Amino acid sequence: MFALVDAVSFYASAEKVFDPALRTKPVVVLTNNDGCICAVCPIARKLNIPKFQPYFKMKDYLAKHNVVIRSSNYELYADLSENMMNVISRYCDNQYVYSIDESFLQFTGFKSLINDWHEYGHKIRRAVWRETKLPVGVGFGTTPTLAKAANHAAKKLTGYNGVAIIDTEASRIEILAKMKVTDVWGIGSRLGKKLKLMNINTAFDLANCNARDMGRLFSVLVERTISELNGIQCLSWDEIKQAKKEIFSTRSFGKRIENRDSLASALTTHCTIVARKLRRQGSLTKRIVIFAASSPHEDHYYKKSFIYDFPVATSDTCVLAHAVSIVLPNLFKSGVRFYRCGVGAIELESAEFKQTDMFNISEDKPQLMACFDQINRRFGQDTLKLASEKSTVPWQMKRHFLSPHFTSRWQDIPKIRC
DNA sequence: TCTGGGGTCCTAGGACCC
């Protein structure tokens, strides 16, 4: 049995944790740079506010309905996520954190203790609410994809009230028949359109297709999804947990930049993020891509990327940053109003089995990096940085509606009056 | 005044090699 536990519109719920006055109000949260709406709380959902619409297009509508707007406060969300995951981890013997607000659970050693999955799901919900004030949905299923489907039912379909279980043929059919095909994990809007032409509308319709045929028609992913919907497990626990094959850091700028130094400092910052993620995963990269672009919404779209190969795989921030300085003269073009840039590690290998070079030309300083990570983990991500990142950041994100840093800044810690 | 997220993986097609 698998479970998927995730928060109800996590970012919006997170905003309500330390600001209880918001709990009865419609709240939406915007992406970086206040670009799009990325989280809509259940109250706001009733106003038919769509996700991933540009904010400026919805601005008037939100104002008209007195919707509370917040910029993404990732420092806060990361802390609340950690608290939430810790509580959940007590209820299983194997947890995989799949995204900031979702985790898959396995109960191998717990089975004898659980005689009622329904009651157990509610137990998890109550504990998370009691300890973190975050509402979660719990879905149980015999495959990861069915657990995802049950989770969808728990939160979106009427009558489930936060917990749903797919463990029998009847419960499987009941839930899948009520789900749109595009609500299935792995089926997006594009595939949804094509499936509709084939008269496949619900998750149950899809489950009844021949997996092999559909695999040939679309992709292996679709084939696996169909099998999983039929209770045939294709994604093993290890596969779910598999190390990432690519690691990217990209961002658009708060305002356009046109000078070379700013672009250099932004790219260096992306290097530090990518290198940090690599080290956390225990990976090294042999190859990175460095890119910069103007806005695709403007005329004269400029986009350029360079591949940089390292002689020896690395996860050293300084080595990655050096690659930026080499590539930059070819990437930067004066007159271009840069809108976005990024760095991606695209050929990863395990740090455990590092291939060294006969002449030992590696410039990695693993101990320095370990120290670097330790200090930044303890005192905040910006405590130590490369000089080339610069301290003044003209390209910083727009976050006009930011809530206080309740958990990560002394002066923002909530005060309780007795 | 101007404004449009961020991350990961897969596939198809071309180029090249033996």
Next chain:
DNA sequence: TCTGGGGTCCTAGGACCC
């Protein structure tokens, strides 16, 4: 009469997720 393989690497673009 018609016919010619199989593997790897690279890249761009598509698709999905939250």
